Amino acid sequence: MxxxxxxxxxxxxxxxxxxxxxxxxxxxxxxxxxxxxxxxxxxxxxxxxxxxxxxxxxxxxxxxxxxxxxxxxxxxPPVSGGETGSVTESTPNGLYMITDQPLVAEKLLDKVLDADHGASLLFVGTTREMTEGRRTTALFYEAYIPMALSKLQEIGNEVQKRWNAHCAISHRIGYVGLKEASVIIAVSAAHRELCYEASRLAIEMLKQAVPVWKKDINESEQQWLGSDPLAAAFENISSTTL
Missing domain, CATH: 3.10.20.30 (Beta-grasp domain)
Known part of the structure; x- marks a missing residue:
């Protein structure tokens, strides 16, 4: 075979x-x-x-x-965090996207706003220059795009089920410079407490189960950044706790 x-x-x-x-x-x-x-x-x-x-x-x-x-x-592989070329792929409903183009927070937020929701929140993850004394000049992201989109959709489904909240997520691949956004999560809910909880759950689930990898680039070397193995991916995703 x-x-x-x-x-x-x-x-x-x-x-x-x-x-x-x-x-x-x-x-x-x-x-x-x-x-x-x-x-x-x-x-x-x-x-x-x-x-x-x-x-x-x-x-x-x-x-x-x-x-x-x-x-x-x-x-x-157990690393956290791009494919090269011009790439933009999304789920059919347009709420979940993997792209090598710059992310626009306002466009993502507009996808989750609801007349019945009194709170909305944006989480924006950006490239920082210093980490534990190590200087970064850029990050490079890679994704298993079809599976990543499926897992992002699962996150949105869980947010909807728990809090009747709306969720949209965009993740960047390729090179991401300093202060540029690598991931944006937009959430809306009836009340602010629910909105904070939904946003926190979404980023934690993304870090655990979405197949996206990150390479740190500085002036002298490039290194894939590791994290704990994705053992949590074998658990029922709905059992994730805050």
Whole structure:
């Protein structure tokens, strides 16, 4: 059986490709077995493979999940945070977007305003220059776009279910300079307390489960910024707590 695997961020750099055709001799293949076989075939990448998650058809997959030859498979490394070129993709309702173009907060806010809502809130994440004594000149974001849009939609659904609040999210990919916005979350709700809670939940869920990666760029080096493995992605997303 031959499967095609999408790779991202530092893992793609170590293996030397963003897409890998991989031959498997076994008649049956699981997500966990795939990681074992890849680690044996690419020993230099084995440490990163070990802490990565497998996504099957744009959903995070436990180790015992079966993989068919027709499945869309991706290996998701545990980093937080772009694809190059002119890219703008969104969900059909236009509320969730991945783009390499500058983000405009006012346009996003307009998508969530409601005559029955008395509070609205914008969260804007920007590139900062100094982090723990390290100077940044720019950030570079990469995303598994189809899955990222699906996860952003899940966040909006959860916000709607919990607080009857509206939510829209745009995330930048590619190079993002100092003080430029990398992510904007717009929320509206009946009251301000609900609005604050919904906004906080949205950014926390985004950090946990949306496959977006971030590379720090400074004058002397470039480094993918790591975070804890996305173990929370295997939990029911509705169980996320503040």
């Amino acid at each position: 031959q499967i095609t695997i999408r790779l991202f961020a530092g893992l793609a750099e170590v293996i030397g490709s963003s897409s890998l055709s991989f031959d498997v001799a076994e008649d049956t293949l699981t997500a966990g077995k795939l990681k074992e076989l890849l680690s044996a075939s690419y020993p230099d990448a084995a440490p990163q493979i070990a802490v990565s998650l497998v996504a099957i058809d744009r959903e995070y997959a436990p180790d015992d999940s079966p993989i068919s030859a027709a499945a869309e498979v991706a290996l998701i």
